[in-house]
Amino acid sequence: MSDLQAQTRFEPAEVEARILERWLDAGLVHPEAAGSADENFSIAIPPPNVTGALHMGHALNGTIQDVLVRCNRMRGKRTKWILGTDHAGIATQRQVEKLLESEGTSREELGRDAFQERVWQWRERYGGQIVEQFKRLGATADYEDERFTMDERYHEAVLKVFIDLHEQGLIYRDHYMVNWDPGLRSAISDLEVEERDGVVDTLYSIAYPLAEGDGELVVATVRPETMLADTAVAVHPDDERYAHLVGQEVVLPLVGRRLPVIADEYVKTDFGTGALKITPGHDPNDFEIGRRHGLGEISVIGEDGLMGAAAGERYAGLTVAEAQARVVADLDELGAIREREEYVHTVPFSQRSGARVEPLISLQWFMRMDELAGPAIDAVRFGHVKIHPESQSRRYVDWLENIRPWCISRQLWWGHQIPVWYRGSETYVGATAPEGDGWERDPDVLDTWFSSALWPFATLGWPQRTPELQAFYPTDVLSTARDILFLWVARMVMLGLRFADDIPFEHVYVHSIIQAPDGRRMSKSLGTGIDPLALVEGGPRPPVFAKRPGEDPGEFPAYGADAVRFGLLAMSSTQDVRFSEEKVQQGQALANKLYNATRFVLLRIGNAPGADAGWGEISATEQGRSVEDRWILSRLQAIKTDTQARLDGFDFAKAALGLYDFIYGELCDWYLEIVKPRLGDDADPDDRTALAAILLHVLQETIATAHPVIPFVTEELWELLPGTTGLLATSTLPALDPQLRDAEAEAQMERAMEAIRIMRAWRDSVGVRPATIVTATLDAGGYEQTARRVAERARFAFVAGGGDAHVVASIAIPGGTVAVHASDDVDLGAAERRLEEQRATLRSEIERAERKLANAGFVAKAPPAVVAAERAKLERLRAELEGR
């Protein structure tokens, strides 16, 4: 920003790169590991996937965290924002697999070691992208101490947790029903399953003949192919229709197996025929029922998604869909299908691959969660961990109270390989293979969320008792979106309490999810995603911005990081919100406004005596200060207090918009405009000097207060202000000075501003030309100190009310009236119409107040203060009407 005089607009592109470099060079992002977690401030970033590119969620969350980090840094706290990325097993493995595919090879062809080598190379090459993008937003995360969930030390921590939990009996291996993802060829956890509504299937009613005598039992199913694995038919114990059949057997069509008829409470008597085929191998409920009744478990569908040998020769090798068609055809031939109807229901799909989940019995590693859940529930219930907004606490507690075992093994190659070795029937759990030959390691890796659950302490060097752990654990805040409250947040609390002996964070802030402008989810595949950096640096608008379909939505201007940060904060709330480009524009306007306000002050007072007075120079006792000075100093205290309180309360939208209102409204529209005459060439030099000090003081403190939200422009302006040293980012926030709060000045200014607004509106409505100075007599109380400013701002000239002046109009302002003198510039007809309108408004308001006060109930039951206020209001309105 070389030429303040010529540069009339703030150009973020020119400034931001330079400012960023200064922050990074200053080392402010990397704190010394000293002191205690109590006195320090720390946040652990939700580690983005190494595969990831910055999306709107990252940008919002990054901004929120940076605001908190900057704010606390400016409070003088040693501040660490733990940074790193997640190895993201599935996502990363798929990325690299795709790459291999394009090279005409595959991971199988490469083999495990070579494949992992390729993933590491890939990570080396692309993994740093998202970190660089965070920098572009001004995020002051600790770039000098970046972590990765596959780092060697991190890996050791993961293995230790696995081994310890295994030793404690919480981790075990079992044949159990899992959600099998045929697309991924891996088990996935319950949380990675997405239930899709409205799937249309056919519900088949199939007759199973009784083994003894005539008769049949008809069961209903949407998956006839699974009947090949049936091992029973169940009815409700109280169902009298079938009571006599319980204990008998039926014959499974096509297979010939004899199945017992069992009684189980799970069966609904009013669904279908009230008889349920039991397939423990391929249905989670049937699995439970089967275990209750000691039924056999037959698997006819393999992990490859094809029918297996147990399905019988006729079906083995078919896909599930093919098998279904053939089973149905075969049943038709037998005449065993009694009915078929269209059936709409919900069906589980894999969030990872999109494939329909196939419930299978499989040998997997599980983690028992009940024992860990209790303390994690208590942590929230007793307020050690506070979730904001509070309503999310209930979701958290509900989920933990109903928690089920977690399937933690994944059939992938990229991730933390499970530290278990097998030799024949022997099993050994440990970080390294045991002595002796022939040990083979379990090929599976751990669910990515297993390692993520250790993030807040494993990044700080746990299990070693490092100075970092001492200084920054527990962290202060975790900021995240709602969708990973269970997936991640709850698990961090559980494992933090278990292994790091303390909660991982004191506050959890659950932020909005930003939707596309049309209300849909932001997603790359839908084309509704918006690249935050396209907003910062300019770039094409996505098609969702088109006013009409197919229309070219044009380009984003380069709004700059401050504008994007401001916009995101201003949009955020406790619920999901639509993306609003206007809020970003508002941020841009604010940055520009602040720049121009500073420019104005510096160009006007430049090197005037007193211009280098920094803060702390303004004392409450300073003489000769006018009412607007006292007012702005008072308002400055208010915005300082409010901004801090709003940020502490995670009310980011209000913090951002509050700054906007103060800077745009109070500081620029009112204060700077009002004091302009005091800076003129013919102004009183002493007053000018005093004013210069106040202006600089107010600017400095405003800029410092706004810095966490719009760090770039404020840092730039800070350097331009006289009397400042060093980086704003490392300065301390201006102290509150309660003595400068001045209710009396605020009241006077409120009154003056209201009068100015009314007088301007009057001018406009009666068609007085802007250049005209209207002559009038001020006949109102409470303007002793502001009359001159009121006249200036409203372009009036107040003269003493001589009896000979012909009054043509009377403008009601708080505390009295302004009597307008006759003049060619006033359209009397318009003035009269305007007056009559006002009288009408007054009459109706008076009538309303009178009616209210005539209501006996109101006078008797409403609080006396309310009634009194209503009476006072009526008096005032009547007096005003009198004056017309």
Add this chain to the structure above:
RNA sequence: GGGCGGUUAGCUCAGCUGGUCAGAGCGCGCGCCUUACAAGCGCGAGGUCCACGGUUCGAUCCCGUGACCGCCCACCA
């Protein structure tokens, strides 16, 4: 099937513990190049605060029911 949140100006949203609470930004209209900013300034128009009941002296705000939208959880074949 449960649970949660939403429905306020043309658009996106604020409105705390019921009584100047009907607001902001953008958009729109009118007027201004007033020597910080025309990405600016001033003024203005626009809303039975989803519907219907109830509580209350008084309801956008509290309660109930319904409609529509969104999200979460859930093992009805």
